[in-house]
Amino acid sequence: MVCQFCKLKEASVHVTEIADNKVKKVDACAACAKEKNYNDPAAFAIADHLLGLGAAQKMEEASEAVGALSCNQCGYTQADFKKSGRLGCAHCYDIFSDGLDSVLKTMHKDIRHRGKVPAGMKSALEGAHRLQGLNRDLQVAIGQEDFESAARLRDEIKAFKASE
Amino acid sequence: MSIIDFLVPPSEACLRSGPHDKIVLSSRVRLARNLRTVPFPSHSKKAERIKAFETLMPEVKSLTLLGQEIFAESMDKLPALDKQVLVERHLISREHAAKNAGSGIVLNREENVCVMVNEEDHLRIQALRPGLQLRQAWTAIDAVDTALQEKVEFAFSERYGFLTACPTNLGTGIRVSAMLHLPGLVLAEQINQIIQAVNKLGLAVRGLYGEGTEALGNVFQVSNQMTLGEPENDIVERINKVLLQIIEHEENARLSQMEKKPAVLLNHIGRAYGVLGNSWSISSKEAMNLISFLRLGVDLGVFGKTPKSLTDELFLRSQPAHLQLAHPLREKLGSDERDLFRAQMLRERASLIPNPDPQALLGRREEGSPE
Numbered sequence: 001m002v003c004q005f006c007k008l009k010e011a012s013v014h015v016t017e018i019a020d021n022k023v024k025k026v027d028a029c030a031a032c033a034k035e036k037n038y039n040d041p042a043a044f045a046i047a048d049h050l051l052g053l054g055a056a057q058k059m060e061e062a063s064e065a066v067g068a069l070s071c072n073q074c075g076y077t078q079a080d081f082k083k084s085g086r087l088g089c090a091h092c093y094d095i096f097s098d099g100l101d102s103v104l105k106t107m108h109k110d111i112r113h114r115g116k117v118p119a120g121m122k123s124a125l126e127g128a129h130r131l132q133g134l135n136r137d138l139q140v141a142i143g144q145e146d147f148e149s150a151a152r153l154r155d156e157i158k159a160f161k162a163s164e
Numbered sequence: 165m166s167i168i169d170f171l172v173p174p175s176e177a178c179l180r181s182g183p184h185d186k187i188v189l190s191s192r193v194r195l196a197r198n199l200r201t202v203p204f205p206s207h208s209k210k211a212e213r214i215k216a217f218e219t220l221m222p223e224v225k226s227l228t229l230l231g232q233e234i235f236a237e238s239m240d241k242l243p244a245l246d247k248q249v250l251v252e253r254h255l256i257s258r259e260h261a262a263k264n265a266g267s268g269i270v271l272n273r274e275e276n277v278c279v280m281v282n283e284e285d286h287l288r289i290q291a292l293r294p295g296l297q298l299r300q301a302w303t304a305i306d307a308v309d310t311a312l313q314e315k316v317e318f319a320f321s322e323r324y325g326f327l328t329a330c331p332t333n334l335g336t337g338i339r340v341s342a343m344l345h346l347p348g349l350v351l352a353e354q355i356n357q358i359i360q361a362v363n364k365l366g367l368a369v370r371g372l373y374g375e376g377t378e379a380l381g382n383v384f385q386v387s388n389q390m391t392l393g394e395p396e397n398d399i400v401e402r403i404n405k406v407l408l409q410i411i412e413h414e415e416n417a418r419l420s421q422m423e424k425k426p427a428v429l430l431n432h433i434g435r436a437y438g439v440l441g442n443s444w445s446i447s448s449k450e451a452m453n454l455i456s457f458l459r460l461g462v463d464l465g466v467f468g469k470t471p472k473s474l475t476d477e478l479f480l481r482s483q484p485a486h487l488q489l490a491h492p493l494r495e496k497l498g499s500d501e502r503d504l505f506r507a508q509m510l511r512e513r514a515s516l517i518p519n520p521d522p523q524a525l526l527g528r529r530e531e532g533s534p535e
Contacts, residue, residue: 074203086284088207090200090319090327097323100331104324107332109366110393113325115336116306118313121320128322 003029005036071095131160167246170235171253171275174486178476182295186463186472187411189343189383190254193301193400194290195309196328196337198319204329205267205282213266216286223315224270224279224287229308233273240264245494248485254292254343256280277308284329285337287312296407298340302400325392335392340403344410347382347460348417351432358413359384365406366390381452381479386410422464426525433461434520440478441514445503451482451510458517465524470517478513482506 001011009029016025028036070077072095076088081096093100104111134157141150171177182188198204202216217238225236239247239260247261256269260283267282280288289312291305312318319327325335333339349355359369368389371379386407388399421429436457439446459475461467480486487506488497497505 074207076203076207080207084206085331086206086329087204087327087331089203090198090321093321093324093327104331104334104392107390108335108392109390112323112393113321113335114393115325115338115395116309117325118318118320119310120313120317121322 001027003027003032005029005032069095131157134160165235167235167237167242167269167271168249168489170271171249174477174480175473177253177275178473178480180294181473182293182297184411185295187345187414188296188407189294189345189476191293191295191297191301191342192254192290192340193298193305194288194339194341195305196285196326196333196339197287197289197309197312198327198329199286200317200319202286204284205286206284206329210266213282217266217268217282219316220281220286221268221270223312224281227308227311229311230270230272230277231274234270236270237268238265239267239269242269245485245488245496249489252480252483252485257283257288259283260288277304279308285333296342296404296411298342298400298404298407302338302340302396306396332389333391336394336396336399338391338396338399339387340400341385341387342403342407344384344386344407344414345382345456345459346384346410346414347456348414348421350382351421351429352417354413354417355384358410362386362406362410365402367403367406380449381456383452383456418460418464422525429460429464430466430520430522430525432457433464433466437461437467437514437517437520440510441517442511443507444511445500446507446510447503448482448484448506451506452479455479455482458514461520466520466522468518468521474513474517478510481509481513 003009003011004027006029009031011027012030013028013033014026015028015033016023026033026036071088071092073091074089076092076095078096078099081087081092087093087096101111134153138150138153138157141147141153182191199216199219202208202212202219205213205216208216221236221238224230225234242250247256250256250269251258251261253275255271255275255278257280260267260269260280263282267280269281270279271277276292278290278292280290289305289308291301291308293301293304321327326337328334328337346355346358349358362369366389368387370385370387371383386403388403390399436454440451440454440458455475455478458467458478459472462470462472462475481490484497484502487502487509488494490509491497491505
């Protein structure tokens with residue numbers, strides 16, 4: 001079916017409206033639908049259903065923010081995400097993370113994991129946190145012109161990096 | 165061995181008991197886990213799904229925590245009836261029952277650890293316990309998860325935690341839930357208030373078979389919705405606290421009904437007893453709602469020493485797949501035939517229950533009155 005507006009592209013948005021007891025059907029391509037402000041309500045309804053009201057809107061904003069991204073490992077696209085409310089593979093979380101945070105905010109307590117960490121990851125994570133902490137302390141010490149502490153922290157950081 | 169032979173019969177399954185089991189039928193904790201290198205099942209190609217299946221099944225099966233005697237099978241090897249029985253036992257989801265090649269199930273002898281392979285995520289590992297035992301269920305499944313992590317690498321990010329197909333499970337991947345029997349709150353018309361209050365605390369209230377199902381037989385499922393940003397222990401403790409409050413409200417609702425409207429209560433219980441013992445055709449919906457009142461009667465001592473396991477057995481045996489299984493021909497029954505057969509089964513078993521004794525309620529009221 002061809003888009004009824006531009007009569008060029010394939011129609012991918014189909015909307016049936018009932019207003020004043022009259023049925024009005026619209027078949028448009030994605031670009032024209034957006035221009036004429038006909039979005040596909042069904043695609044978002046699924047997201048709303050799955051993730052709670054308001055999620056679809058957030059997701060739409062999110063997908064606009066990430067543009068036409070797709071996952072280079074599994075080929076998942078933002079359209080897939082919008083439609084199913086699900087992601088394709090572990091790597092998708094890196095690809096879509098920019099838009100994802102606003103979606104996660106609507107459904108979770110926080111957008112950073114707290115809780116169980118795989119045993120193998122634990123030491124690596126603790127190491128990273130410790131290094132961050134040392135660096136922070138070093139900046140504070142320098143800011144306060146406490147050079148004695150700064151020197152000690154610098155040595156600690158050096159030793160820590162060497163031990164890894 | 166078929167899963168039907170592996171599972172203990174309903175009479176035995178319903179003997180399991182735990183703390184607060186007058187109100188809390190069962191506790192469950194499940195974790196969602198995925199392989200790092202294979203796309204999630206919903207998006208993967210058949211070959212990838214089978215790869216995940218072939219990687220995971222042997223690892224799960226060889227977990228020493230599950231014991232020697234386990235049931236492990238690919239979903240395409242299970243007849244539709246067997247899958248439905250697993251759903252009715254709350255061991256697998258309705259979604260998983262629809263799966264075929266590339267998906268599997270592993271269940272231990274005690275029927276308290278059940279793993280779904282390639283449901284929405286590569287692994288859904290769950291621990292089940294009778295009564296209110298969320299902490300015990302969490303400890304058990306935490307151990308299974310840790311043991312699995314020594315064998316396979318799960319998708320995990322420092323930022324988002326365990327990665328799942330649906331972002332609603334992200335982070336801990338934990339779903340903590342309990343199945344509650346709340347006839348008192350339903351009769352007192354307080355149930356909607358409770359549901360709203362529980363929802364405000366970020367918990368979901370659902371029907372008998374989870375998402376999108378009706379609360380048949382006054383059975384409700386309470387579970388967490390948020391999985392990211394809060395450690396597992398905190399989630400378990402929070403739900404535990406809420407459940408203890410719901411239990412208290414249910415107990416109070418029962419007490420106040422007994423004190424203020426014993427006749428209404430007896431009417432429900434007596435009619436349930438009458439219909440279940442004398443009907444010749446009954447739908448599962450009607451049966452479950454009546455069995456709920458029978459169970460309430462047992463809880464309140466109206467039926468002498470009748471054990472609650474008997475009403476729980478009626479409840480389980482009234483479900484379509486269990487009915488069909490009990491039928492001499494095991495043939496697929498039409499819904500009309502099922503209603504006839506259900507009524508027969510209920511008549512036979514209800515005859516084992518003595519007549520309701522009104523004094524159990526009325527007597528107690530007099531004792532409790534100040535005069």
